[in-house]
Amino acid sequence: MQVQTHVDINSEWGIVAARQAGRKLAREIGFGSVDQARITTAISELARNIYLYANQGQIKIEEVADSGKRGMKIIASDEGPGIKDVRRVMEDGFTTSGGLGAGLPGVKRLMDEFIIDSEMDEGTIITAIKWLR
Amino acid sequence: MRIPILKLHDYLLISVQVELDDQTALQFQEDVLAKIHEEGSRGVVIDLTSVEMIDSFIAKVLGDVVDMSNLMGAKVVLTGIQPAVAITLIDMGIALDEVPTALDLEQGLERLQLELEG
Numbered sequence: 667m668q669v670q671t672h673v674d675i676n677s678e679w680g681i682v683a684a685r686q687a688g689r690k691l692a693r694e695i696g697f698g699s700v701d702q703a704r705i706t707t708a709i710s711e712l713a714r715n716i717y718l719y720a721n722q723g724q725i726k727i728e729e730v731a732d733s734g735k736r737g738m739k740i741i742a743s744d745e746g747p748g749i750k751d752v753r754r755v756m757e758d759g760f761t762t763s764g765g766l767g768a769g770l771p772g773v774k775r776l777m778d779e780f781i782i783d784s785e786m787d788e789g790t791i792i793t794a795i796k797w798l799r
Numbered sequence: 800m801r802i803p804i805l806k807l808h809d810y811l812l813i814s815v816q817v818e819l820d821d822q823t824a825l826q827f828q829e830d831v832l833a834k835i836h837e838e839g840s841r842g843v844v845i846d847l848t849s850v851e852m853i854d855s856f857i858a859k860v861l862g863d864v865v866d867m868s869n870l871m872g873a874k875v876v877l878t879g880i881q882p883a884v885a886i887t888l889i890d891m892g893i894a895l896d897e898v899p900t901a902l903d904l905e906q907g908l909e910r911l912q913l914e915l916e917g
């Protein structure tokens with residue numbers, strides 16, 4: 667059976683809870699310490715974005731398997747304002763909140779697969795996968 | 800949660816041993832600056848040996864602590880950044896390249912001494 671967990675993000679504590687759950691699952695799946703740090707950091711970025719821009723949402727993490735590969739999938743979803751220009755938010759340094767603007771482009775580089783699905787006034791779903799090597 | 804700040808002569812020594820949630824990170828920033836002011840510290844070593852993850856928010860807070868302390872006249876050295884954390888920061892495109900670093904607390908103190916005397 668494959669493990670699946672979700673953490674509600676509606677406070678700063680949710681961010682901490684999500685990354686702790688993420689590190690635990692990454693370790694259980696068998697990721698080494700560097701990939702554990704990458705996955706935990708990616709979860710932290712996505713969870714903080716939910717809290718900051720959509721107020722609330724959910725981080726779902728699960729083990730995935732695909733044609734002999736195993737990995738971990740993160741799904742960050744919210745029903746917030748959505749992202750108007752998906753290309754723009756993927757530029758290093760782009761921020762609307764005085765941050766570093768490193769979050770989303772960073773997550774894309776930390777993970778192996780990365781998809782943004784966002785609709786204005788509907789919300790955002792970001793899916794990212796890291797494969798076990 | 801508050802991170803303890805130790806005073807050693809003209810220096811402050813800080814070892815971050817807790818999971819850095821946002822509130823703790825911001826409180827830490829405030830506490831370091833207040834302590835520099837209170838003690839007239841010339842240097843600060845922040846040891847990150849126990850920190851297992853630095854995301855963009857925490858990186859920004861740390862970078863800001865360094866800049867703000869510099870403005871106040873105190874030099875900051877970051878020490879003990881774990882390999883996995885260093886790799887992740889570079890992947891993220893966060894180089895912290897203006898920030899003085901050293902391997903451990905002891906070398907951090909030496910580095911401070913050099914920077915302040917040299």
Ligand SMILES: Nc1ncnc2c1ncn2[C@@H]1O[C@H](COP(=O)(O)OP(=O)(O)OP(=O)(O)O)[C@@H](O)[C@H]1O
Nearest residue numbers: 715719748755761762765766767768769770790855
């Ligand atoms: N879930 C979301 N809903 C709506 N807008 C979002 C969401 N996530 C990100 N954004 C938008 O994308 C921009 C870029 O996000 P990114 O995480 O890359 O940087 P940041 O959050 O501004 O700064 P950093 O993550 O470096 O602290 C944000 O400033 C915000 O405008």
Ligand SMILES: [Mg+2]
Nearest residue numbers: 711715769770
């Ligand atoms: Mg962000």
